[in-house]
Amino acid sequence: MTLPPHAGDTQTGANGTGPADGAAPAAAAPVTRAIPEATVARLAVYLRMLGEFAEQGADTVSSEELATASGVNSAKLRKDLSYIGSYGIRGVGYEVRSLHHQIERTLGLDEPQTVAVVGIGNLGHALAGYGGFVGRGFPVTALFDIDPDLVGIHINGILVDHVRDIARVCRERGVTIGLVATPGPAAQSVCDQLVAAGVRCILNFAPVVLQVPPQVEVRKVDLAVELQVLAFHVARRRDSEAAARVPLDGTAGAHLAALPNSPAATNGHGAVNGSAVS
Amino acid sequence: MTLPPHAGDTQTGANGTGPADGAAPAAAAPVTRAIPEATVARLAVYLRMLGEFAEQGADTVSSEELATASGVNSAKLRKDLSYIGSYGIRGVGYEVRSLHHQIERTLGLDEPQTVAVVGIGNLGHALAGYGGFVGRGFPVTALFDIDPDLVGIHINGILVDHVRDIARVCRERGVTIGLVATPGPAAQSVCDQLVAAGVRCILNFAPVVLQVPPQVEVRKVDLAVELQVLAFHVARRRDSEAAARVPLDGTAGAHLAALPNSPAATNGHGAVNGSAVS
DNA sequence: TGATGTGAACTTATTCACAGCG
DNA sequence: CGCTGTGAATAAGTTCACATCA
Known part of the structure; x- marks a missing residue:
């Protein structure tokens, strides 16, 4: 039975950030405020992309460029970067090298790991x-x-x-x-x-x-879990396509609960989510 | 180069589900309502644990047991399961085999994959x-x-x-x-x-x-990203420990950035971190 | 009685949209 | 003028707490 001694931490790929409870308050955090968990993971991605931009000889990148390379939208990227400070240059973008260094520092990568x-x-x-x-x-x-x-x-x-x-x-x-x-x-x-x-x-x-x-x-x-999640999405999509494309034959997806076509997926054409940014 | 044709989808381990906006209401959803992304990933974990419970000959599990084995709390587990239907028995728990089967079906695992x-x-x-x-x-x-x-x-x-x-x-x-x-x-x-x-x-x-x-x-x-996230958490923790343990040195805050690379004087053990950046 | 199922409260994360600065 | 930085608005996810029912 082994009731867990100290309640579950999480360890599922997305860990809860420190409770930041009363004990030891923001004492040591002068600039960098608590960085959201989700942001930390993305910072690591930005870091890699900055490395590539640097290799290609780029001096600056705009949030739009870096965001695209990283697979996120620019608003999210800017928000993420805002948690570690303001290192951008308005009207221009970010200095590749300097931003790289700042993220590195933020992630604690200046400490050697083994x-x-x-x-x-x-x-x-x-x-x-x-x-x-x-x-x-x-x-x-x-x-x-x-x-x-x-x-x-x-x-x-x-x-x-x-x-x-x-x-x-x-x-x-x-x-x-x-x-x-x-x-x-x-x-x-x-x-x-x-x-x-x-x-x-x-x-x-x-x-x-x-x-x-x-x-x-x-x-x-957990690689098997990754595959299962993929499988789920494709099954769902296939089901909803079947339902949308072949509205004849109402039996399309079994009966019970063959994953209903996601209602919102309606955005018809390839246009994908409106993130078409402008 | 190569401005992406159809804006970023996500593909980062946590994909956004459809926007579910007001347009097309819940018309076609008979039983299974849209399953949250986060839930899908956990269902895969529950599935595995159910498999183990089954191997051990268990007939039923309580939400508490299954949750503990899966590393989540029982409320979350019950909520997750509620998205795929009500297969529990009040006062008892869930029938292992039947729940296993329901999750399998929900994840689309009854389709062969290769x-x-x-x-x-x-x-x-x-x-x-x-x-x-x-x-x-x-x-x-x-x-x-x-x-x-x-x-x-x-x-x-x-x-x-x-x-x-x-x-x-x-x-x-x-x-x-x-x-x-x-x-x-x-x-x-x-x-x-x-x-x-x-x-x-x-x-x-x-x-x-x-x-x-x-x-x-x-x-x-992205395995390197996983390591970086880990490194970040430990660095942060070390920093805050250092701050809590060695509150002397009022200059802690420096001014701008320069994250006062907390002296390695932290964890007494033979840990490494000696070299501070530069 | 004892565990499920779930609305409601709350927390975290994302997106919007625009002020402000180089 | 263009792009950053960010408060405010939304959305997604989690936890609470309790009615409900086997």
């Missing part, structure tokens, strides 16, 4: 060699598994250690982020060991809800 | 062999790459085809979902080919915003 991957199965193996991490300041420096066939080998130049050594190795190498890529049943135990080793960030790929003390931050990535 | 992976790098390779898909009704049946060293080999019993054959192979095998795991620059082209092949669901691991026609649904998974 990643450990636990569970060197299919996914863990891929994560161990994933180029997308090093390039973004998240070098993988420790790997763990319990399989004797894996312990001792090197992947991408990194030795695979036994899970029992998590604490020691993580401390030695200053690991700050742990990726849990074990099968579900092993995840909690592995997580506990990471926490014991002082790791405060965990990205969980296992299909379980990890129990952690409040100072530890967990995010969950 | 997955293709494009880009057999580190990540793509892992996705190709990922056990979490088959078990959940998303068998991978096609793999693509352009690397001559990869084309022709088998992974997990599946032949790797050349990207140029996407259309033909996808049609032949009835692929419904495409996973794009290519490098950024190749992603859009690959995406276009998938769309041309009739694929309507795309899970994008490449760090770009894919442009697709409105009938295609895209979700994006």
